[in-house]
Amino acid sequence: MRETWVVAAASNRYGKMKESGREAAxxxxxxxxxxxxxxxxxIGYTFVSNAFGVAERQAHVGPLINTSLGIPDVPSCTIESACSSSSAGLHEAFVHVAGGFxxxxxxxxxxxxxxxxxxxxTSYFAMGADYAFxxxxxATFPGLYATLADAYQHAFxxxxxxxxxxxxxxHANxxxxxxxxxxKPISLDTYLNSPIIASPLRLYDCCPFSDGAAAVVVAAKEFVRTPKTEPLVIRASARSGSIGDMHDRPDLLGLPATRTAAEKAFRQAKMEPKDIDFLEVHDCFTIAEALALEDLGFYPRGSAARESLEGSTALHGRLPVNPSGGLKAKGHPVSATGAGQVVEIFEQFNGLAGARAVPKADTALAHNVGATGSSCSVHIFSRR
Amino acid sequence: MTATWSLACPRCGEARLGEIDLSGRGRIVAYTVQNVPGDEFLNEAPYAYVIVELEEGGRITGWMPTVRREEDLAIGDRVRFSTSYKPGVQFVKDVPGVE
Structure with missing residues (x-):
């Protein structure tokens, strides 16, 4: 396998886009x-993710993007893995480049x-779940994560x-x-007084609906030679899955795919959680951030929400988590989210993070979940 | 044991599956009361979405139109299938002696 780098990443501002998805991409x-x-x-291959492209009456958007980049002869395909689509795309890009294709x-x-x-x-978001069961x-999508939150608060x-x-x-990040x-930062009062969407989840437990676009360029070290940016060395690119229906899993106190993807990733990278300086994790709901930190091996089960209250995961805490603001507050444009997490890590490594710069940015982990954890990607990056 | 459509056991991969009849009774494993519904439950909110451990083993999900507040239900409560005017699985509280 060839050493493979992220040599650049970019995104627009999440929220509401005037232009089409294809133009923004x-x-x-x-x-x-x-x-x-x-x-x-x-560019030897373009991996596009646009899970809900049909909402814009568009599928097969890869050739349109390549054509507008002036490279119509470059192959492309669409990678769909619900909310983990573009981290799945990053994995495919890694496989192609590291493998020499x-x-x-x-x-x-x-x-x-x-x-x-x-x-x-709401109905589009629910499409990542099992329609029939x-x-x-x-179930709505918040409803599914609400049952996880219910089980967690009951157990712990x-x-x-x-x-x-x-x-x-x-929100502060x-x-x-x-x-x-x-x-805009929010206060505890604002949080506690926000309406219940799906008990026990309040409005401010939930990520917003977002438009957005993010892109990552991956290249072989031997091809780039003298990088123009501070590249992210891809130390691990791992994916995993778990039983599609949440209720059929042995327990509801975590996402099995996160645990198995993390095990693979740390093994590939020959690293441990203590070697990671900061994280971008999949916090579509606040419960998801707590579960992620436990499933990834950073905190024992049942303790991550407590650690957060104590400030451990703040920008200048022991382990900064989601310096970007995460899905929760940076936003969650489903298929752009995984690539967007890499944008944050790229900016942190390259001194472009301004006031949200973490104290140490030599290693980072990105964790991206598809639906309620039936798919998961974990990437680990370090400096050269 | 699964109540979800499958050709093999989701947990162990065993493909020699048998079928059993269910009593329709079980206990709440986890639940939520949803105030914002999906498009097929438009006029039903608030209602509970529940994960139920069946008496025979295995889990299934369903909805409970009569549960409108979080405090109206608890983990461990007994529930049973009821006839539904929606395509999905509907549960009601299983109160001993009440049909």
């Missing part, structure tokens, strides 16, 4: 390629749903303030991030 891809010092013609590859994720109403968006029986006797602290921390949808 092309624009961030162009910016990422330009930042990398490579030329569009260096391409010298450089482009990963781009994009989503646009803001032209739909809340009801239609979950959605048809009444947590207080709402613990989950509130996760939301408050991620997002306030410092120009890419973020929400740039």
């Amino acid at each position: 092309t624009r961030v891809a162009w910016e990422a390629i330009e930042r990398s010092g490579l030329a569009p013609k260096d 391409a010298d450089a590859a482009l990963v781009v994720g994009v989503e646009k749903l803001s032209h739909l109403d809340t009801l239609a968006s 979950e959605t048809k029986n009444g 006797r947590t207080q709402p303030e613990m989950f509130g602290s996760i939301a408050i921390k991620n 997002a306030a410092l991030n120009p890419h973020a949808q929400f740039r």
Whole structure:
């Protein structure tokens, strides 16, 4: 396997896009390629993620993006893995480049749903779950994570303030991030007084619906030679799955795919959790951030929400988690989210994170979940 | 043991599966009361979405139109199938002596 780098990454500001998904995807891809010092013609494969492209009456968007980048002869395909789509795309790019099938590859994720109403968006989001055995029986997507939160609070006797602290921390970080949808800190009162969406989840436990686009350029070390940026060495690119229906899993106190993907990733990287300086984890709901930190091996079961309340995961805490603001506050444009996490790590490594710079950024881990954990990607990066 | 459509056991991969009849009774493993419904439950909110451990083993999900507040249900409560006017699985509380 060849040493493989992320040589650049770029994204737009999450929230509401005026332009089409295809235009936004092309624009961030162009910016990422330009930042990398490579030329569009260096790209050997484009992996596009756009799970809800049909909401814009568009499928097969890869050739349109490549054409607008001036590289119509470059192969492309669409990679769909619900909310973990573009980290799955990054994994495919890694496999191609590390395996010698391409010298450089482009990963781009994009989503646009803001032209739909809340009801239609809620229904699109639920499509990552099992229609026949979950959605048809009444589950919404927040409802599924709410059952995880219910099981967690029952098992570990947590207080709402613990989950509130996760939301408050991620909003504080997002306030410092120009890419973020929400740039306003929130207070504990705001959190506690927000309406219940699906008990015990309040509005401020939930990530928003977001439009957004993010792109990552991956290249072989031997191909790049003298990088224009501080590259992220891809030390591990691991994916895993778990039983599709949450209720059929042995327990509800974690996501098995996170545990198995993390085991694979740490083994590949020859690293341990203590070697990681900061994390971008999948916090579609506050409960998801707590579960992620436990499943990844950073905290014992039942303790992550408590650690958050104590400030351990804050920007200047022992282990900064989601300096970008996470899905919770930076936003969650489904198929762009995985690539967007890499944008944050790229900016942290390259001194571009401004006021949200973490104290130490030599290693980082990105964790991206598809649906309720039936898919999961874990990537580990380090400096050269 | 699974109540979800499958050709092999989701936990162990065993493909020699048998079928059993269910009593329709079980206990709540986890639940949520949803105030924001999906498009097929538009006029039903608030209602509970529940994960139920069946008496025979195995788990199934369903909805409970009569549970409108978080405090109206608890983990461990007994429930049973009921006829539903929706395509999905519907549960009601299983109160001993009440049909």
